[in-house]
Amino acid sequence: MNEKKGWMYIRKTHQPVISLDEQKVQLRKWSEYQGYKIVGETAILGGNEKSKNTIVNILHQEPPANGATYLITPSFSHLSRSFFQTVEILKELNEYGIGIITANNPVAPNLK
DSSP: OOOEEEEEEEEESSOOSSOHHHHHHHHHHHHHHTTEEEEEEEEEEOOHHHHHHHHHHHHTSSSGGGGOSEEEESOGGGTOSSHHHHHHHHHHHHHTTOEEEETTOOOOOOOO
């Protein structure tokens, strides 16, 4: 059986009510409960452009995303508030064979 490997990604544009560290703890617990091995994590404060650049940098590692097959995030809004930028990010992930899993709506598997 193939191991499900995930990279946790959290982004907020402002200081959240729940700290980024606490969000990481919660997302890690959820991910591990769902059977994912976490191979990396990123938590940033910043806008949409910072998000896209950060994800591109994760993908340009060797191996991409440290071998993760899924990007795990609390929701699609953590990728971007812009619909078009979210689509660009999803296309980029798909080009690298990486699916996306959202904790509040885990329905977007790897499309390849």
